Amino acid sequence: EKKATVEDISDYKGVMVFVEHEFGKIHSVSFELLGKGREIADNLGVSLSAMLIGAEGDSMALEVARYDVDTIYVCNSTWLKDYQTNTYVAEAENIIRTYKPEIVLIGATTLGRDFAGALAARLKTGLTADCTELSVDMEKRLLLQTRPAFGGNIMATIISPNRRPQMATVRPKVMAMPEPVKNPDVQIIQVQPVSGPQDMLLDILEFIPDTAGTVNLADADIIISGGRGMKGPENFSMLFELAELLGGAVGASRAAVDSGWMPYAHQVGQTGRTVRPKLYIACGISGAIQHLAGMQTSENIVAINKDPDAPIFKVATFGIVGDLFKVVPELIRQIKYKKQQMAS
């Protein structure tokens, strides 16, 4: 077993961002992290790099280059086309041990969490999960990592003073999307892979896309969710209609999922997904603490509920007390009308 990275932390310099991609497309959280990474690197007076593991690394590097990064480490090979824990962790470990960044940032996505948890264990270094805020203690040159825990009931600020790199996963859509730069000045370094085809330990047999939603919840800017107040599965069609009009996705409370009205993939909350859209519209959802845990950090919340005392109103930016079977159709009608007016 290799030795820990403790020895000499002053050897470690610079900020590195892991570029996540799936089906040939770079995840937007990677660009958000490059934006934040630039700020941190500038504060510390160090450089910003990106680590790009894949099969189309060179074309992806051109895209990454637009985000004001100093160096891109590209590790390219046919067997690295799709993410697998074992191969990606092996390559990342090699890149980190060779180029020694003091900070490594990774998106807190399903892929990112699968990857980061394994990588940090391999490097025997600290990993702070799911951060919503990053800053620097300039005096000690430490990364201050702030994250929600206990389902968002508390926030904790975490440091990793004694080991390098300091690693954090960061929630998508928390950091601002940076503006691309016009004339990127970037150094691209090709890294020889250390893994081989025999290291692909998983056989990926099949992918079944989620067909129930037009847009997936984690990426959606607007989410319309329904709860027990929807009364039955057929009524979710109006939420889908509203979601389509607004360019959003449809979520559900656990009560709606447990009743079999919506698939689990749509469940928002403590035992479902955590979402943070620009707008979350809760229809017939009471606002139980476990539901709030998954959506209370949304930028704006609209609650539609017939019970004026429903706890959802306590977190709602705007609330309408009323029958959702009247309110939602009216909302659809007025939005359609407005859109038509705009079009003509």
Next chain:
Amino acid sequence: MKIVVCIKQVPSTEARVQMDPIKGTLIREGVESVVNPFDEYAIEEGIRLKERYGGEVTVISMGPPQAKEALKTALAMGADKAVLLSDRAFAGSDTLATAYTLSLGIKKLGDIDIVICGKQATDGDTAQVGPGLAQRLNLRQITYVSKIREINLKNRKITAERLIESGTQVVSTALPALITVVKDINQPRIPNIFSIKKATRAEIPVWGMQDLGGDPKDFGFDGSPTQVVRIFTPPPRQGGEIIQGEVPEAVAKLIEALTSRNIINL
């Protein structure tokens, strides 16, 4: 088949966590503890695998002595054995030290075929222990499993569905493996009175640092690179505005509020 399920005892979410305003730490006394909700699915899946393929389910937890209660819940559901890893030296463990400690406990159990963890714990909320543990034990990992399609004991293969962001991925790998499970994998059973009573009387072995071996520097606070320097309650969300009026009027006001603030663009 030798099945190990990792479970964590967590504060019930019904009981809101409170902070000690002076020390800035969490008040855990008097807060009801439960099995981490995701771990109930892990226990259930372990028991189902035993029912399908034969074998034995061992539940393991690292925590204070009272975590025995969580292990007893698992025994009542149908797990065969339980082990608690408990020692003052384990206090202050972050996910790196937790995974290390659990890995030593699992190694001590002997050869295993599968380790099952929950997707994440509802208190620490990191989802890091599963992947960290897989690395320590040198196991293949399949995270976010929503269904185990098949385990082929002859070929020593597991085929499972995992829930990723845009859909479901079907993967297969060799045993031994570690999986983390999401909620829709099963519906955990509710133990009957008889099995609860039986579990209450169970003797649960407790292993400390000496029993596990390993390097003292890698446990607890010393073995934890992350340090929590501050805990605070997020500022409460501003209670918003209730839009008054008959439905058409209220809806019009809502649309106006959303469009004027650029929250939606029509």
